[in-house]
Every structure is written in C-alpha cells, then in structure tokens.
Amino acid sequence: MEVRFEDDELERLAADASFDGGKPRAIVKGFRKLIQLILSAKDERHFYGFRGVNFEKLKGARAGECSMRINDQYRLILTFDEGKNGKVAVVKAIEDYH
DSSP states (O other): OEEEESSHHHHHHHHOTTOOTTOOHHHHHHHHHHHHHHHHOSSGGGGGGOGGGOOEEOOGGGTTOEEEESSSSEEEEEEEEEETTEEEEEEEEEEEOO
16 A cells, blocks of 8 residues: 655654654654555555554544554554555554543
8 A cells, every 4th residue: 555644754754764753762663563564555454454553443523534553642643545556545643642
C-alpha cells in the first residue's frame, strides 16, 4: 500500500532515522514499525489480523478516520484514499489518547 503524509514532520519521522521530532524513542520506533506494516499491506483489511495494533474505524466527529495503536497511550490516526495502484494510507497524526 502506498503511504502519504499530511504533515512534513511525520514524513521526516518515517524517513530520517536520526530525526525524532521531539517524541520519545519508543513512540518513534512504534510509529516506524506501523509505517512498515502499512507499506506491506494491500488494503486496510490486512490490519484486522494484527491484534497488537488495535486497528479501528473511528466514530462521531472522527468518522472516516481510523486509528492504530502505537502503545497504550499513543495512536496513529489515518484515512484511506483510492490511488492509481490501489489504496493509499494518508497518515494524519500521532495523538496522545490520555
């Protein structure tokens, strides 16, 4: 699956191993792991098989967005679009759920 980033800092966080964006090391490591998982998937149905990421579609004001667990406190927020070669994951934010 192709990945796009809404935020330049998130794109740099995924690509630049020396950049941490002021985030804790564990969050950066978990974020990069999720990006690799997304890149290896054909579509979002693939994520339901990974219990540890707790992939879920959000409701209410966040309808249309999905979240994946980075750790107990942080979530990766994303949406999905159609691209020329299939689904495109649009990474929107890393959010503190506490």
